[in-house]
Amino acid sequence: MRTRPTARVLQYVAVVCYLVFLGFPLLWLISSSLKSPQEFASITPTILPKNVDFSNYSDALSEQGLVRGLMNSLQISIASTILVLIVSLPVSYALARFRSRLRPITNGWILVSQVFPVILIVIPLFMILRPLHLTNTIPGVVIVYMVWSMPFALWMLQGYVAAVPRELEEAASVDGAGRLRTIVSIVMPLLRPGLIATAMFTFISAWNEFFFALVLLQDPDLKTLPLVLARFVGAEGQVQFGPLAAASVLATVPSLVFFAFLQRRLTSGLLSGAVKG
């Protein structure tokens, strides 16, 4: 189909507008993180830093709370990702392969857990975890994240399991392999891309999470990176924008790595399948 030249021009104008709206905030954040304190104080800010200066990054990393937040976030995200995978893999296998009565129940739970405002859940959670001495601890947050990342992990993994040809499993079973053996040596290797994608999603959602951490973690030594960053903002007045911008860029790095990795698959395969379903 040919497009008229005027329409073409309008399309390009629109694309440029979108690029500016979506890209400029990011550009500003990154450029702010590279500006020297003197340049920051100047009355006429420039889009790009006049001299690239990495002192904001070293300042941010010399901040005690920030590094600790980074380590806490890493620990919590890795632990909850591993747990989610261990627990979700068998469930998603059962969901994709068996027509048991548990299937509609699980799908109902996945839907409900997306719809309910977290305030309703967080108060009872707090009341359950407190007598178990799990509030204000890293394990407490890890198990909460595990349960709350599961709906999405199940939804993703189910699709990947369904895509593994049943014939392969039947062949294995003809050869005398039991169900467990079939899952471990036939299904799991074929699921590797799906497991990696799910792991990354789970990691990022734990890495970015704010609300549960805000309620469950009070001890300054246990706070995750988003909490530490949010506290810096709260302390306005003495806040230094340069190091804050640098820390924000650092906090975004895992997500960027993830998207560089997954971008193709995301736009074409994964979500189109979900939408058609």
Added chain:
Amino acid sequence: MTATVTAPPEAPIRKTGRPKQNREAIFLFLPALLPVLLLSVYPLIRGIALGFTDARAGLRVDTNFIGFGNFSRLLHNGLFWDSFRIGIIWTLSVTILQFVAALGLALLLNTNIKFRGVARTLALIPWAMPPVVVAIMWRLLLHPTNGPVNEILQKLHLTDHPINFLGDFSTALPAVIVVGIWVGMPMTTVTLLAGLQGIDRSLYEAAAVDGASAWSQFWNITLPQLRTVIVAITSLDMIWNFNSFGLVYVLTAGGPGGKTMLPMLFAYNEAFRYGNFGMAAAMGDVMVVIIILFLAFYLRNRLRSEA
């Protein structure tokens, strides 16, 4: 509920297969069962029930069932109504504007235009950024003295004094809504783009042969074909926006003067600042009812388009 009515009928299964499959399925579900029951199902039920009690924070406090007491108190609480009004303005504005912007972007990305790859990557990044970082970034952008937005507005002589977007009564909510649109666009764009790519090309070819203009093709082919996707993603966006917390908490904390106090922020303060667990849960209950009304709207539309 309605969901059970619309669920697809179970495929016929060989009689002998079922008990064994159920047993095997239960075995596979086992590791997930305890954490889900303890940390998701039970808190959900308990949370709904808490709305009907006078529960308070603290270790040794008596909790009594007080029926609809919290709800009748909410009914007379002006701040609560304000917060819901703000929540609905926020939800509808963000959802609608984000949908329009995302549809435009998805249509552009679906053409053979240049910069498509760059635009697609940029459109995805906000999705992956921590909400706290997004909030910090926009605070830098909208800063009254150092922010580039004020700088640009003043250079263009659109304003003669710096505007404190997030601190001013009249601009705080619109500013927060713009950030909400920025954050939510990726998911909506990607979903709509996937929907667009699923439309049969031959429909457009047939329309072009009949001499239909681009505009009429959009109205008569694109929109009707996208209908299911549009209903699904806008409903989800509404739910997510209505329940959103972190972004606005870091941007304005509900200020100035409660002008951006979304229902979630209000309930959070009630629970963890003032310790009124029962009251906060009652607010959560009201939010659930509103969301179920959203969903009823969604399911009705779905059913009608499938009929």
